[in-house]
Amino acid sequence: MASATLISIALLAAPVAQSATPHATASAFLDAFKAMDATRFDRFFAPDVTMFFPDGPFPTERVEGQAAVLAAFHSFFDRVRERGRTTLNIMPLDQRIDQYGDVAVVTFRLDSADAVGRRSVVLRKDGGEWRIAHFHASTVDK
Numbered sequence: 001m002a003s004a005t006l007i008s009i010a011l012l013a014a015p016v017a018q019s020a021t022p023h024a025t026a027s028a029f030l031d032a033f034k035a036m037d038a039t040r041f042d043r044f045f046a047p048d049v050t051m052f053f054p055d056g057p058f059p060t061e062r063v064e065g066q067a068a069v070l071a072a073f074h075s076f077f078d079r080v081r082e083r084g085r086t087t088l089n090i091m092p093l094d095q096r097i098d099q100y101g102d103v104a105v106v107t108f109r110l111d112s113a114d115a116v117g118r119r120s121v122v123l124r125k126d127g128g129e130w131r132i133a134h135f136h137a138s139t140v141d142k
Helices: 002-013 022-035 037-043 066-082
Strands: 045-052 093-100 103-111 114-126 129-141
Touching: 022 037, 022 093, 022 103, 022 114, 022 129, 037 066, 045 066
Parallel strands: 045 129
Antiparallel strands: 093 103, 103 114, 114 129
């Protein structure tokens, strides 16, 4: 019984390998994002990631570096949880993934009653793992 517990703890503490393909990585990233699971979510970002956030509570200028990008997301997750929500309703539409060697571009849109969200995520394969190198999010009124 004790050995089974130790094995379980070891498995929980072990780093989670990134997905082997851009498609699987995009899917796993969106699942972690929807769940606001910082432990899984944070692993997808490259140390040198850059991001343009959409309007709202986010910075208006380009955000540079993993720590700064994750700080903005974590603050957003905290605000959402303070409103009593435990998940995000992210439903990607028209998703497209184009791979160019060790780089892949994931694009999709998000639809709401009064706006369209446009998302572009650049994945880069580093050391066998796909990580987000750049994330651009913009919103336009309908």
